Amino acid sequence: MHNHLHIVLHVDSEPIENWSTDEVLQRWDQLFKWTLLTQKYSNRQPLYKFQLATVKSTVEMYKQRLIDISWFMRSLNEPIARQANREDQCTGHFWEGRFKSQALLDEAALLLCMAYVDLNPIRAGIAVTPEQSDFTSIQRRIKAAITGEQPTCLLPFTGNEPHQESTGACIYFSLQDYLTLVDETGRLLGDDKRGAIDTTSATILARLHINDES
Template sequence: MPRARNQQISLSDTPYYHCISRCVRRAFLCGEDSVTGKSFEHRRGWIETRILFLSQLFSIDICAYAVMSNHLHIVLHVNEIQAKNWSTHEVLRRWHSLHKGSLFTQQYARGDTIPDYAIELAEQSAEAYRKRLSDVSWFMRELNEPIARQANAEDGCTGRFWEGRFKSQALLDDASVLACMAYVDLNPIRANIATTPETSEFTSIKQRVKAAKTGSQPKALHPFVGNEHKEKNEGILFKLTDYLQLVDMTGRIARQDKRGSIDLSLSPILQRLGISSENWLTIAIQFEQNTHGVVGQEQSIQRYRNAQPRSRPNKRCCRLLA
């Protein structure tokens, strides 16, 4: 039996999550129908555009994403502090970009004169919206449902577009976050639909490489801030150049279908992650096969289990290879 979503998402344990949604009708939805030759590749663009749009509204940062022909991967960082600091007007502005809200929230947002009971109701609604705008389940709902309706309208049909609930994995530490991001960014190369990270369409790695050429980082993606900012909670605590090098080298090995060692110039970042070169390849190339519901290094898994003393031993907790 699947675990309840509120048991899979625990911000007290980690703000990072890897989410996966798969299509019901497989490649006929986003890729190319090999029988009729009809292409649905444009739908991958719909999904990428929606991801980047939602990143501007939710207090959820996008670390990595890859839109494939029959599924999508996305690594999310929940920024609870940001949502708590929003004013009521800011919450309503963001929510009204997605939904109409109620009559009272619309009036409140416009600054209309309304009775006290209406102000109270509008503020209560805003607090509910605030929670939704920092909720992984709501993010995935706002991502998947509009795409399903748009695709069904194009096909002139009804019914499911996605396979039930999205799958989520909690990423407990820096090692699991970086490994999962690399796995997601390399999906097109592993699927043999791209030859290099920078030519991987509908991926975060292409966005990062494009921005890096101008000496910047994509505004829609969670930034790399380097190791010197460990006291801050505003980005990924590694250098972007280190990460791009690591992904590029891992991608080269993945394309050659080898389990060789990684170039020695990349060893410092792996040492900081606490992962050997050989085991990095196992993780970054076969992340889903080797991990399940909760992912982290052994000490992170132990802390997670200690924080949930009433739960049974969780076979879905997976230790990253050290």
């Protein structure tokens, strides 16, 4: 949106327990600067025992921050705000306000929240259909679905039942059903919303010629 964004996040905290010290430092270095001691450790410079202990405690702190939503939002929002202020030649707050978070405790809550987020451009009158909603997950899923694929950067839909071959996090719901859910929900216009999908338009699966095989 113009001054805020909506994100549905899955915090994958289990793999981080198996990360080595070097892997944690490597990931942290992609976002922030190392301390003098962690830099020496990564360069294989000799350290005293108390210095190694400090590196270990620092790495544990980095682990927690790498799965912390607040640190994620900081890493995402701050560079965007700085860039926007440079382009507009101004200072001050760019974002509408500090982010708010809500835990999604079951599949129903997850799907409803995803649909809400994917329909934001339509509700705001920025787009008229999900496939025309730029910078949304639904648009990326639609482009992939046309060729019978799913985006690798988003959690995949695996159908209504868990698959034995499924590894990692996934969404136990049909992609076809989700597209239909978004399309039909988007046709409803609430009193507090400006936009909706035209009720006379064809269904999303018909519009995009997505067949059962895809």
